[in-house]
Amino acid sequence: QSVLTQPPSVSAAPGQKVTISCSGGTSNIGKKYVSWYQHLPGTAPKLLIYDNNQRPSGIPDRFSASKSGTSASLGITGLQTGDEADYYCGSWDTSLSTFVFGTGTKVSVL
Amino acid sequence: QLQLQESGPGLVKPSETLSLTCTVFGGSISSTTYYWGWIRQPPGKGPEYLGSMLYSGRTYYSSSLRSRVSISVDTSKSQVSLKLTSLTAADTAVYYCVRQHGTSEHLDYWGQGILVTVSS
Numbered sequence: 001q002s003v004l005t006q007p008p009s010v011s012a013a014p015g016q017k018v019t020i021s022c023s024g025g026t027s028n029i030g031k032k033y034v035s036w037y038q039h040l041p042g043t044a045p046k047l048l049i050y051d052n053n054q055r056p057s058g059i060p061d062r063f064s065a066s067k068s069g070t071s072a073s074l075g076i077t078g079l080q081t082g083d084e085a086d087y088y089c090g091s092w093d094t095s096l097s098t099f100v101f102g103t104g105t106k107v108s109v110l
Numbered sequence: 111q112l113q114l115q116e117s118g119p120g121l122v123k124p125s126e127t128l129s130l131t132c133t134v135f136g137g138s139i140s141s142t143t144y145y146w147g148w149i150r151q152p153p154g155k156g157p158e159y160l161g162s163m164l165y166s167g168r169t170y171y172s173s174s175l176r177s178r179v180s181i182s183v184d185t186s187k188s189q190v191s192l193k194l195t196s197l198t199a200a201d202t203a204v205y206y207c208v209r210q211h212g213t214s215e216h217l218d219y220w221g222q223g224i225l226v227t228v229s230s
Binding site: 002032033035037039043044045046047050051056086088090091092096097098099100101102103104 | 149156157158159161162170171172173206210211214215216217218220221222223
């Protein structure tokens with residue numbers, strides 16, 4: 001079972017903003033970096049954010065993220081229909097010595 | 111541009127061993143900065159980390175699969191391999207090869223994935 005907890009779904013109208021939370025613990029988010037992944041149907045997951053709040057080259061600044069204590073969040077502004085996807089947070093867990101993913105959040109554009 | 115390409119059988123029988131190979135193009139598999147690993151995603155479920163390996167041999171495995179999974183790196187062929195034994199229907203999933211940053215642990219490159227179905 002997933003160690004990191006996310007809301008099952010969030011939705012908003014085009015152009016609006018959504019925020020996805022990711023709750024973990026002291027052995028993962030509390031100690032290690034958080035990364036975020038976008039999974040569009042039929043494609044491989046794509047890295048959106050690394051090192052808590054850094055965007056890889058090519059990821060628009062509509063995507064932003066932050067971390068505080070044992071929680072993290074991903075924000076998407078200027079929502080587009082192409083943003084409809086599943087989003088996962090991830091972090092290394094020092095107790096398990098494995099990478100752990102969040103439960104996943106489905107973003108819908110109304 | 112780094113590319114990862116998985117290959118292997120799409121259908122395997124229960125109790126058998128799954129063997130998958132990932133070939134790395136456009137980058138060095140011998141880097142000391144990156145681990146090479148495998149993630150799987152069962153239909154309708156979230157991704158699951160299986161394990162990762164540094165080319166020099168340091169390896170991490172999922173605690174729930176540790177007794178059944180092994181990962182190896184062949185630097186001469188620029189390939190990463192996965193073996194998963196004692197398969198059941200629960201192992202049916204899309205299997206992805208990934209590159210993992212050694213310090214901040216994020217997964218920055220993914221292969222396109224290969225669907226593996228376990229069925230008799």
